[in-house]
Amino acid sequence: MITLYGSGQSRSFRALWALEEAGIPYKYKSVKIGGNTDNGTQTESYKKLNIQGKVPTLSDNGLVLSESGAIVNYIAAQNPQAKLIPTDIVTRAKYDQLCFFVLSELEQPLWTYSKHRFILPKEYRLKEISNTVHWEFEKTVSALEYQLADKEFAVTEYFTMADILIAHTLSWADKAKFNIPDSLLDYTHRMCGRVAFVKALSKSETIF
Numbered sequence: 001m002i003t004l005y006g007s008g009q010s011r012s013f014r015a016l017w018a019l020e021e022a023g024i025p026y027k028y029k030s031v032k033i034g035g036n037t038d039n040g041t042q043t044e045s046y047k048k049l050n051i052q053g054k055v056p057t058l059s060d061n062g063l064v065l066s067e068s069g070a071i072v073n074y075i076a077a078q079n080p081q082a083k084l085i086p087t088d089i090v091t092r093a094k095y096d097q098l099c100f101f102v103l104s105e106l107e108q109p110l111w112t113y114s115k116h117r118f119i120l121p122k123e124y125r126l127k128e129i130s131n132t133v134h135w136e137f138e139k140t141v142s143a144l145e146y147q148l149a150d151k152e153f154a155v156t157e158y159f160t161m162a163d164i165l166i167a168h169t170l171s172w173a174d175k176a177k178f179n180i181p182d183s184l185l186d187y188t189h190r191m192c193g194r195v196a197f198v199k200a201l202s203k204s205e206t207i208f
């Protein structure tokens, strides 16, 4: 059975939401990011699963995965009937393009901002980075607005894992007080109203 190691609404939430959308059995283990004891991500036992001591980590029957993008795709493949990943070549190419866009472009200014506020060792943090990342995010989010236009879902006429990556990243941006165009805020609220999202939210702090 799949075990997911995660913490709150960090990037591991993408995988938790994906598991709920796929409707497959799993166990969720809540871990403490940066912790050195018990369920901490810096313990020797956790780092055997995830050498960087990060979340998410998914383990399934000897397979261990540690990138949220790869993990949501693996989960989608576990239940093809749920149609969470497009199978025809053209739609799949558009899906890949959007997923890579989120992971390499959209989340980067947010991650840089977080790193310089509370993750990097203090001596490496730059206060001045704030203007740069807000400017960069604004450019990237307008590109996303253009691509999504007034579509119901990001890639095609049904919900896919790309919607999870996008909506999770936009909620992250919203919490960090980055400017988000109204149409994308509406989209995010719609995605976050899904039954699977609400179930995942209620499980995200449960410790098994």
Ligand SMILES: N[C@@H](CCC(=O)N[C@@H](CS)C(=O)NCC(=O)O)C(=O)O
Pocket (backbone or CB within 6 Å): 010, 011, 012, 033, 034, 052, 053, 054, 055, 056, 066, 067, 068, 069, 119
């Ligand atoms: N590219 C990875 C990033 C994973 C990541 O950085 N996770 C953060 C939480 S959102 C973390 O565990 N940070 C702890 C650290 O940087 O030490 C993914 O998408 O899974």
